[in-house]
Amino acid sequence: MAHQRTSSTVDSVKEPHSVSLKVLRLSRPSLSVQHPLPLPTPSPSPTNSPAPSASLAYPSTKNDAFILSPLLTLPPAFGSAYVGETFSCTLCANNEVLLGSNPSKVISNVRIEAEMKIPSSGIPLPLRLGPENPSDADEEKEEGKVVGKEGVDLEPGKSLQKVVNFDLKEEGSHVLAVTVTYSETTPTSGRIRTFRKLYQFVCKGCMVVRTKTGLLPSSGEKSRKWALEAQLENTGEETISLDMVVLETKDGFRSQGINWEILSEGEKMEKPVLMPGDVQQVCFLVEEVPDAEGKGPEPTAEGKLIFGILSLAWRGTMGNRGFLSTGALGARLK
């Protein structure tokens, strides 16, 4: 769970801010769950049983006994953040000045900036804020002029909404730092105010990959062959389905997956589903491809042949994407 640190005192003025910042992690919306009641057939009268639609997620007239409905619900909680996934978050700067307040304050030039502090680096990464081109520019103008980087003028009760996306690549503590800057004008004075809020969350690994390679007995051909096996373990708390597992080979090698994409006739491809704690095993055949001069790939100084890297992609609940590549994989030469 992300928790918000006390806002740093960038602004020395003790007076409460006229603009508030609210944040919601935009995980995928979820399908609403319903528990449709079994109803008497044929229905008696006078009836003591509730209307068929009363137990549905929305008052549909469809006769549906299924638990999942197409009605979407916004994420109720922060949830877990995993390496390989894209972290999406919406930031809202809201004009909190009450109508008719005294002295009357005008809020203009509201800007939001966001950065992400990641475990491996002391320097926070600036984040791009979307949407850059509001699709309904005309409507946008009624609420406040969009003047690019110059900021937005906000009427009381109005909000400036931005969405950030960040690819999570490291385990550990991340901090989303959001800075809001705005001009506050009263009939007698005007000033530029700013505040900063920090949101900390922990990113966990959801996929553990174990590999091993073995030299295959040569069948009299010149090129050597290996089998690269990998175990993929879902260490997260959510069910995921594996989208793709590919061994991306360097020059001098070619590989062939011998996994679920190989189907016998009439079979339908089924993507492996990994529940929390499940392990899926994959295997690739790796073959040496000698170059034009008939020379095979050179081993590294440590006497290791590097085949390439393993790339995996998966989808979580409601299609949430995850993507990961391993480091260099290869075989040690005897």
Added chain:
Amino acid sequence: MDHLVEQPDSHPTTLITGLRCIDFSGPLEFCYMSHSQKERKFPSSQVSLPRRPTRGPLDIGETPIPLPSPTSTGPSLPHQPSSLLSPTTSQFMTPRLASPTPGSNLSLLTSPSFRTAHSTLSTQSPSRSPSLAPSKNFSFLLRPEIYHPLTLLDVPPPFRVSALQPDPSTSLPDLVSSGNFRSAAIKAAQLLTSEDLSPSLPADIATIFELIYTRLSCLTLCGQTALAAQEVKALEDLNSSYYRDEEGRHLVPWELRVLAVRLQGMGFNDARRGVMGYYELAREARLTLTSLKKSRSSMSTPGETNEALENEIEFWSTRLQELGIRVASALVEMEDLEGAARFLSTLSPPSDNSASASTLATQKALLFLCLGDVEAARSAISISAGEESEKKVILALAHMADSDFSSAVEIWEDLISSSFSPSELPMYRQNLGVCFLYLGRMEEARDILEALVEEGSSFHALTFNLSTIYELCTERSRALKIGLAEKIAGMGSKGEKANGDFKL
């Protein structure tokens, strides 16, 4: 569910976590399972559903005086009324109604002749009051301590005002049909524990089961499913022969038997019990269907059909199909999405019914979306010759799963402008609003959701999503959320509301 292979604890393998790679390709001893590509480190059930101690009717034996359960009491054995009063409070963690004094309780429960007046509810269709042996006695379902009192704690303040509470004299059917499920649940319990019902009179027995159905279903509709799961335990084993009359007909209406399956699974803390319960009912439905079809083929001459028999066959096959969907739902509720998907793929719609084929395809697609297999969701609907609007709904959801919210917006808008089914319109619009929020168009999202409320919609996702938007757009969201609750309370809409609906 199919591979429950324990893996050796220590694997001398290379570990790559995240992006780091600590690769060493030494002489590794790998114990791969050659017969199975897939292994479970833990049996799936342990991860998603820790096995809990099974509690069942036998637990009642803990009480000082054993309670005669329907399973152990044959129709010929007369009930021992005194033992029915044995305290079972230890099983319940929820607050109970104070038990009446033993004297009054005994007189109520022991003497069938105590009945003073017939309930007005006992006007039954003949099929619902089968003939009974006089020895059947269901007084164990009328004990006041079964039925818990309901508090108003979870009801948002605007809905607590007495002007909104129905008149206490309102009849139960009126309470149910007006959506006052809390009051209906209370009323049903009052009627069950009143002295008007005779636990061994056939007509009253039918009323008892109907009241229990109303009580339990209304509890689930006012957010008190946990209480319903406790109260349903009193029914014990509905498959016992005690619940059948001499001709083998079940005394409990089908809908209550189906409802009791899920609730008992929850009440006895064993979700698997739910799946098994549906299978038992399905077996019965299949047997009934077989014998009905047999009698159809034996009696009818070509060109002549027995309408009553055809109807009977029709609704038993509907029941059977519905049970299939309920099994899949139970698996989803157990978080075994993969098992649910496998199970759903074994279901086939009746060949002559394209509407239910389309519904089944949509259900599969929704489950695939939940699993994250967006491609499978798309292909599930491409096969069926189903309804165009249902396909579009799945397509829009698939776009959202792919993070392509702009394409989803187009489809939702198209569905809204061309919709022929007014009952689906609120769903399209609500989902469009959700899409807008992900696109950074919160203002529009709020307008759509508020308009839906103005027009009288008040389903949970709508109020929850709108409350979430209120939390985003101001620090003073509580006032807005209370305002929303007041507005919905003032519109007198059907159904019960809980604090969670407004994030209060």
